[in-house]
Amino acid sequence: MNSSEFPVSDMQSNQNVEVDHRMNVSVDVALFTVRNEEFQVLLIERGINPFRFQWALPGGRIRSDIGDGETPEETAYRELEEETGISKDLVGYLEQLGAYGNPKRDPRNRVISIAYFGIRPMLDDPKGGSDASKAEFKPVNEIKQSLAFDHDEILSDAIDRARAKLEYSTIATEFCGEEFTITELRKVYEIVWGVSLNPGNFQKKVLSSPGFVEDTGRNAESSSTGGRPARLYRSGSAALINLPIRRN
Amino acid sequence: MNSSEFPVSDMQSNQNVEVDHRMNVSVDVALFTVRNEEFQVLLIERGINPFRFQWALPGGRIRSDIGDGETPEETAYRELEEETGISKDLVGYLEQLGAYGNPKRDPRNRVISIAYFGIRPMLDDPKGGSDASKAEFKPVNEIKQSLAFDHDEILSDAIDRARAKLEYSTIATEFCGEEFTITELRKVYEIVWGVSLNPGNFQKKVLSSPGFVEDTGRNAESSSTGGRPARLYRSGSAALINLPIRRN
DNA sequence: TCTATTTATTGTAAAAACAACTATAACTAT
């Protein structure tokens, strides 16, 4: 009996009855951003039971009645748009976290969930609040009540993954806007990791990593508090960096 | 509309008809080992269509008629046993790789697959061939024909993951038996990565990583080819190592 | 027994990377 088999006679189970093993498959998304000097995640408040009035990650079932069938990634973007009003082009990065298959994770019936974590950059134009019911970015350190379903576990894994990827990948740039300064990039690390990094050493590390950032040739406007205006960079072509950024 | 919803009226899709979105969910396993100085993966030959007579990763559907429902991990162990005769206690390590949800990955109907990668240690007693139909360890570098379904992609991802984890984790010890020498451990790295590593530097790196290996106090029997007998170690308590092993 | 060979393990020195710190550059506000 091989993977992906039709629901016909199951030789291994020694029973020649046809058993329907189909189950619901959903997608949940942990969409992160850095706003207001905080590491935040997008949550929605559930309007129906179970877990009514509790906060949850946005998500929903993979639909089989759209085109030739949705990919899980398409479901992720669709549900984000439907539940929070955030359209695909406002999501800078999306990556699969894994499948969550505890048989009791949904109290009603069997649901497998495929979890994603994504990053929304700091946007220049806030675009106003979405018209969807109740969706908010919440600081991850201030989420006290437990989330619906097993979303505590999913969120915890997503936070771990995001923090780990900062070390050896360039995804930190996804938190920034189109153009950013090295200090803005360093603040992403500091806020997501909850540490403080040496500015000089961070700068040298980033600039010596080939393809991490790309010089725009222009400077940012100097802030009203004074100080030398910082150079503006954009995201480079590299996805990975050979020498990791360390958390101290 | 939230994740893990009942198949009742779908408000977001603006249609008050009940649509059954359930689908088959299967588990596929890439089980690796190092045998005969080669990095090998366990494959089975399919006995039925589609992809009859093609090689595939072992796996099968998550069953809802076992107990209160199987977890995907339980499915992985069950299918390994059923299809290849390898029982759970012969698998040293198992970790989820991710979900594969291309709507066309199975030509018959929609199947989501949750992929795992695992490691089987070099065993002292080979236990003889399994009675299952046709299951063999194949060197990953010698798999020329494409595998069934999207198993090429899954295997490729599994190989990447296994190779990457050698750098910063202690899973290399899972390829070894209960007790092993530093040279045996180094050979795992060399074979899986396809590189050659400096013996002295490797030794120092491993022994200076706290919890990587644990001294048994005994030596291996010296081989017939001569040479100083190597010290025997067992796997330590650490799962991660702070200073990575590099591929050169 | 002696010697060459083999493998494991330890030592050493140059090079690279890191961490902490200092100096300079380029701005604002008074």
Add this chain to the structure above:
DNA sequence: ATAGTTATAGTTGTTTTTACAATAAATAGA
């Protein structure tokens, strides 16, 4: 002009890496 502020470049000692040399402990054959 001067002080304060932020960005960026330089400096120095320490740790880590890399390449290579030396020693240890065995086997095999003369």
